[in-house]
Amino acid sequence: MKFHATPLAGLSLIETTRVEDERGQFSRLFCEVECATIRPGLHWSQINLSRTYDKGTVRGMHFQYPPATEAKLIRCLRGRVFDVAVDLRVESPTYLHWHGVELDEEGAIQFFIPEGFAHGFQALTDDAQLLYLHTAAWNREQEGGLRHDDPAIAITWPLPVTRISTKDRQWSLVKESRFAGIQP
Numbered sequence: 121m122k123f124h125a126t127p128l129a130g131l132s133l134i135e136t137t138r139v140e141d142e143r144g145q146f147s148r149l150f151c152e153v154e155c156a157t158i159r160p161g162l163h164w165s166q167i168n169l170s171r172t173y174d175k176g177t178v179r180g181m182h183f184q185y186p187p188a189t190e191a192k193l194i195r196c197l198r199g200r201v202f203d204v205a206v207d208l209r210v211e212s213p214t215y216l217h218w219h220g221v222e223l224d225e226e227g228a229i230q231f232f233i234p235e236g237f238a239h240g241f242q243a244l245t246d247d248a249q250l251l252y253l254h255t256a257a258w259n260r261e262q263e264g265g266l267r268h269d270d271p272a273i274a275i276t277w278p279l280p281v282t283r284i285s286t287k288d289r290q291w292s293l294v295k296e297s298r299f300a301g302i303q304p
């Protein structure tokens with residue numbers, strides 16, 4: 121595995137290696153020892169699978185408040201997505217900055233998102249499927265969200281947004297709420 125930094129401290133790309141022979145392909149998606157480079161002692165509490173039917177759909181931007189803050193590892197299993205993380209860490213020099221990366225089923229790249237970030241993505245193909253590994257169990261009471269189209273964040277989505285949940289449409293805008301970041 122190779123690790124690539126991004127402009128947001130701790131937010132990393134994990135480049136996996138695919139071994140191919142006449143039977144097919146094999147890739148290692150996670151290794152505690154190798155990933156100690158970016159996070160010693162990384163363990164997972166929950167693994168989720170997300171399937172998005174239509175191109176243009178956006179899910180997000182989601183995060184969890186303390187004590188349920190979580191790191192995530194995202195892998196695209198089918199199709200292609202534009203995956204985005206937003207730095208919500210209190211006092212971070214890149215607070216409210218975002219970074220996006222295209223993930224696809226053929227690619228070797230995975231996204232490691234530390235605690236203190238919001239996460240969301242746009243499906244760039246129909247039937248886009250993502251595997252999520254989480255370091256904390258989801259907690260409905262600790263769930264928070266920001267608007268995908270919040271001008272204070274100004275995410276540039278590759279496609280027109282065609283579908284978004286009512287929940288995601290109703291998050292407050294940063295400027296209109298008392299949101300001031302989260303302790304990671």
Ligand SMILES: Cc1cn([C@H]2C[C@H](O)[C@@H](COP(=O)(O)OP(=O)(O)O[C@H]3O[C@H](C)C(=O)[C@H](O)[C@H]3O)O2)c(=O)[nH]c1=O
Nearest residue numbers: 166168170179180181182239240241252257258285287
């Ligand atoms: C996240 C989660 C959700 N749920 C239930 C709650 C809803 O009844 C249903 C769908 O939840 P939601 O609409 O929040 O799903 P997404 O919009 O895909 O949210 C996810 O996608 C964004 C981009 C993320 O980064 C989060 O990991 C996750 O919040 O599953 C659970 O039962 N367990 C869970 O861990």
